[in-house]
Amino acid sequence: MSFIKSIATFGGFTMISRLTGFLRDMVIATFLGAGMVSDAFLVSFKLPNLFRSLFAEGAFTSAFVPLFSSKLVASGRDKSIEFAAKAISLLTFFLIIFSILFELAMPWVVRVLAPGFAENPEKVALTIDLCRITFPFLLFISIVSFQAGILNSFDRFAAPAAAPIILNLGMIVAGLLSVVLFDVPVYGMAWGITISGFIEIIWLKYFLNKESIRIRPDFHFRRLMKDQEIRTLFKRIAPGVVGAGIYQINMVVDTILVSLVSGGAVSWLYYANRLQQLPLGVIGAAISVALLPLLSRKLKAGELSEAANVQDKAVVYGLIMSLPAAVMFVCLADSLIELLFEHGRFTAADTHKTALALQAYAIGLPCYVMVKALMPNFFARGDTATPVKYSAVVFLTNLTLNLILMKPFGHVGIAAATSIAAFVSLFQYIHGLKKRGFWQFSAELKRQIIGIFICTFVMGIFIYAAKTGLENIFPAKHIGFLILKLGIIGTIGLATFLIGAKIYGILDIAAIWRNLVLRRKKV
Numbered sequence: 001m002s003f004i005k006s007i008a009t010f011g012g013f014t015m016i017s018r019l020t021g022f023l024r025d026m027v028i029a030t031f032l033g034a035g036m037v038s039d040a041f042l043v044s045f046k047l048p049n050l051f052r053s054l055f056a057e058g059a060f061t062s063a064f065v066p067l068f069s070s071k072l073v074a075s076g077r078d079k080s081i082e083f084a085a086k087a088i089s090l091l092t093f094f095l096i097i098f099s100i101l102f103e104l105a106m107p108w109v110v111r112v113l114a115p116g117f118a119e120n121p122e123k124v125a126l127t128i129d130l131c132r133i134t135f136p137f138l139l140f141i142s143i144v145s146f147q148a149g150i151l152n153s154f155d156r157f158a159a160p161a162a163a164p165i166i167l168n169l170g171m172i173v174a175g176l177l178s179v180v181l182f183d184v185p186v187y188g189m190a191w192g193i194t195i196s197g198f199i200e201i202i203w204l205k206y207f208l209n210k211e212s213i214r215i216r217p218d219f220h221f222r223r224l225m226k227d228q229e230i231r232t233l234f235k236r237i238a239p240g241v242v243g244a245g246i247y248q249i250n251m252v253v254d255t256i257l258v259s260l261v262s263g264g265a266v267s268w269l270y271y272a273n274r275l276q277q278l279p280l281g282v283i284g285a286a287i288s289v290a291l292l293p294l295l296s297r298k299l300k301a302g303e304l305s306e307a308a309n310v311q312d313k314a315v316v317y318g319l320i321m322s323l324p325a326a327v328m329f330v331c332l333a334d335s336l337i338e339l340l341f342e343h344g345r346f347t348a349a350d351t352h353k354t355a356l357a358l359q360a361y362a363i364g365l366p367c368y369v370m371v372k373a374l375m376p377n378f379f380a381r382g383d384t385a386t387p388v389k390y391s392a393v394v395f396l397t398n399l400t401l402n403l404i405l406m407k408p409f410g411h412v413g414i415a416a417a418t419s420i421a422a423f424v425s426l427f428q429y430i431h432g433l434k435k436r437g438f439w440q441f442s443a444e445l446k447r448q449i450i451g452i453f454i455c456t457f458v459m460g461i462f463i464y465a466a467k468t469g470l471e472n473i474f475p476a477k478h479i480g481f482l483i484l485k486l487g488i489i490g491t492i493g494l495a496t497f498l499i500g501a502k503i504y505g506i507l508d509i510a511a512i513w514r515n516l517v518l519r520r521k522k523v
Contacts, residue, residue: 017161018278020168022340025274027175031185033345036123039259039266041186043114044130045193046270048138051098052145065149066380067233069296072153081150081213086230088146089218095139106132114266116259126186133190140197147204150213159207163200170196257402258414265411268350271341272357272415276365279325295380307380312445314373319452320506322369324497327460329362331467332489339482357415364419367426374429377438390428397421448506455500463493 032038064087071080102109110117110127117123148160174192178185208215224230258265298307329336333355342351378386398421405413433439466489 017164017168020165020172021274022278024168024171024175025271026340026343027172028189029271029341029346030344031175031179031189033267033347033350035264035267035345036120037126037186039114039117039264040123040127040130041189042266042270043110043117043127043259044134044190047109047113047131048135048141048193051138052141063233063379063384064146065153066296066382067229068150069153070300073297073300080153081215083229084146084150085215086218086224086227087233088143088215090221090224090230091146092139092143092217093221095142099136099139102135103132106135113256114259115256116261130186130190133187134193137194137197140194140201144197144200144204147201147208147215150215151204151207151211154211154213156207156211159204163203166200166203167193167196170199253399253402254414254418257406258411261406261410261414264350264353268353269357269411269415271337271354272361275329275336275340275358276361279322279365279369295376299380308439311374311377311439312442315370315445316448316452316506318369318373319366319449320501322366323452323456324459324493326362326365327456328463328490328493329365330359331460331463332486333358333362335467335482335486339479339486353411356412360412360415360419362419363416364422367419367422370426371422371429374426374433374439377433381438386432390425390432393428394421394425397424451501451504451506455497455504455506458500459493459497462496463489466492 028038028041032041064084068080068084071083106128110124110131114124114127117127144163148163151157151160171189171192174195175185175189178188178192182188218224254269258269294310295307298304298310334351337351337355337358338348341354342348375387378384398417401417401420402414405417407413409416434441467485470485470488
């Protein structure tokens with residue numbers, strides 16, 4: 001499968017996932033608002049996801065996929081699947097133990113994670129109950145991420161990318177049913193998270209079976225821990241766990257600090273971050289997921305020039321989609337938040353607070369996407385230690401800026417600190433890759449990057465002018481006018497950027513169409 005088609009396949013389903021995610025968040029905002037109950041629920045939702053990167057999508061996947069892809073090339077299908085069975089068996093064993101320990105320790109975990117809740121015992125008790133319901137989701141979603149890594153290694157991106165849609169739909173259904181059936185609907189919404197995670201396992205197992213990939217559990221854990229291949233895997237995982245751990249500690253610190261800011265601040269940052277996650281998930285995650293197995297195979301085969309070419313494409317594709325998205329978020333934050341979330345218990349004041357956070361997050365969005373495009377270059381070479389060092393620097397930067405900015409700027413300062421830290425992270429990856437000779441800026445890549453910035457700047461001017469003019473024409477806060485206004489502005493912005501990109505020669509729409517539609521036989 002071509003690289004652009006892999007990105008488009010994963011990104012397309014991820015887009016659907018993000019859109020259903022917005023519907024999910026609209027249900028949460030409508031029924032829970034931005035107060036005690038929503039803060040408690042969102043912390044319970046965050047908790048298993050804090051460890052998700054640690055055990056699944058971050059350290060484990062980044063170590064497993066290159067090894068699995070290399071084994072697929074060197075030893076064949078059967079041996080690689082046997083290796084996968086050993087790995088998932090041991091991972092599941094450790095995760096079950098970890099989950100049991102956390103369930104028992106949940107009262108202390110919640111008090112550490114959200115110390116600002118301590119002033120309200122009712123809020124603390126509710127958070128503990130919800131966290132105990134949602135925490136098994138960690139086990140389920142880790143298995144899902146492992147299944148997805150195997151399918152991605154076989155160039156099957158659609159089913160794994162569609163899996164999160166199940167979570168979103170499950171939470172929506174659970175939310176709607178809970179409001180009708182229960183006096184306290186938040187408990188039903190929490191159960192919706194855990195049950196959806198289990199359904200995702202069944203979903204991906206079906207597609208593994210279609211590929212005749214059957215993972216049979218191995219319960220000989222002592223023997224597995226002595227297996228040389230598994231030892232190699234866990235040696236590579238160890239630095240990744242530290243790196244992901246630093247990132248997750250960063251997230252925990254953000255949650256702790258924002259819980260101290262004010263009531264509702266956890267919710268404001270959550271909803272702002274959800275909007276930022278749309279392009280980050282669709283673009284950044286799609287590029288990263290498609291790039292890792294492809295780079296691993298190219299480097300294993302010694303095709304260094306091809307690997308460099310793929311890396312350049314990843315950077316261009318990432319920037320060409322993330323930079324315009326960041327500009328749109330900065331210009332249209334209030335209108336977007338109002339349209340998506342200002343319903344039911346979510347007020348106009350909540351909209352304003354959330355929009356400010358979104359603007360602060362948006363500034364760092366292109367950096368996050370670029371890091372997603374550059375990080376696989378290290379992982380594909382088996383270097384999981386360098387990203388750990390970079391993560392440590394980013395953590396210290398973010399923590400320092402949080403402490404400096406949160407007092408004068410509140411929750412917006414915490415969002416701004418995250419964006420500034422993203423610039424530091426990007427600088428490290430560019431410098432590190434160039435220093436090691438893993439990647440260089442070609443003259444053509446520099447020309448394309450400059451062109452993307454110029455086209456985005458012109459697009460920003462047109463968006464701001466269109467917004468100013470349309471707000472005079474449609475001053476009333478009516479949802480129909482709001483949709484029409486955003487539709488017109490979005491169309492003007494997109495058209496402006498595409499025309500500029502075509503003129504500058506950084507976007508060949510015909511070539512993209514050929515890759516996506518006319519080369520299906522290559523899949």
